[in-house]
Amino acid sequence: ETGVTQTPRHLVMGMTNKKSLKCEQHLGHNAMYWYKQSAKKPLELMFVYSLEERVENNSVPSRFSPECPNSSHLFLHLHTLQPEDSALYLCASSQDNEQFFGPGTRLTVL
Amino acid sequence: GQNIDQPTEMTATEGAIVQINCTYQTSGFNGLFWYQQHAGEAPTFLSYNVLDGLEEKGRFSSFLSRSKGYSYLLLKELQMKDSASYLCAVTTDSWGKLQFGAGTQVVVTP
Numbered sequence: 001e002t003g004v005t006q007t008p009r010h011l012v013m014g015m016t017n018k019k020s021l022k023c024e025q026h027l028g029h030n031a032m033y034w035y036k037q038s039a040k041k042p043l044e045l046m047f048v049y050s051l052e053e054r055v056e057n058n059s060v061p062s063r064f065s066p067e068c069p070n071s072s073h074l075f076l077h078l079h080t081l082q083p084e085d086s087a088l089y090l091c092a093s094s095q096d097n098e099q100f101f102g103p104g105t106r107l108t109v110l
Numbered sequence: 111g112q113n114i115d116q117p118t119e120m121t122a123t124e125g126a127i128v129q130i131n132c133t134y135q136t137s138g139f140n141g142l143f144w145y146q147q148h149a150g151e152a153p154t155f156l157s158y159n160v161l162d163g164l165e166e167k168g169r170f171s172s173f174l175s176r177s178k179g180y181s182y183l184l185l186k187e188l189q190m191k192d193s194a195s196y197l198c199a200v201t202t203d204s205w206g207k208l209q210f211g212a213g214t215q216v217v218v219t220p
């Protein structure tokens with residue numbers, strides 16, 4: 001148990017669908033992150049939130065829209081995705097240096 | 111550009127020692143992390159180095175040389191459960207923005 005949970009664990013969606021990924025951390029951390037992990041590629045940082053403010057948007061297309069309503073919750077809203085967006089989406093949180101990762105959402109875009 | 115390089119795959123036998131090297135070229139440096147990731151699971155934290163030298167934690171040790179842009183992760187007394195991908199990651203700012211290498215797949219054989 002890492003203290004960071006993500007739902008759903010698996011998601012299949014069409015290119016015209018709208019869906020949201022949810023992340024919740026129970027560790028009292030003040031920073032949260034979204035990463036994308038594609039097969040055979042390094043983990044890619046997408047967004048960073050610190051104290052509920054977005055401090056980094058790593059050139060992510062606008063079809064991905066993050067939301068951080070409070071320090072414990074982070075969402076990633078998805079719409080009009082492309083098949084190449086199929087990947088494992090990982091959420092992480094941190095207080096100082098160490099980042100704790102959630103189990104990820106395996107996303108497949110048809 | 112920024113690069114983090116590590117070997118793609120290493121194979122070793124149970125009980126042996128394996129050393130995974132990581133070299134990095136980044137615009138800044140605020141620490142280097144090693145994470146372990148089993149297939150289909152979230153990365154889990156192994157070690158953090160910010161100063162030069164060796165950090166030892168049980169069967170795992172991590173070394174850093176900032177002047178050489180070099181780190182290694184040493185796994186001793188290998189066990190079958192150590193078969194996993196090992197990720198080298200560098201943080202370059204105070205926001206904890208991690209840049210990951212592609213990972214080294216370690217295969218432990220009987």
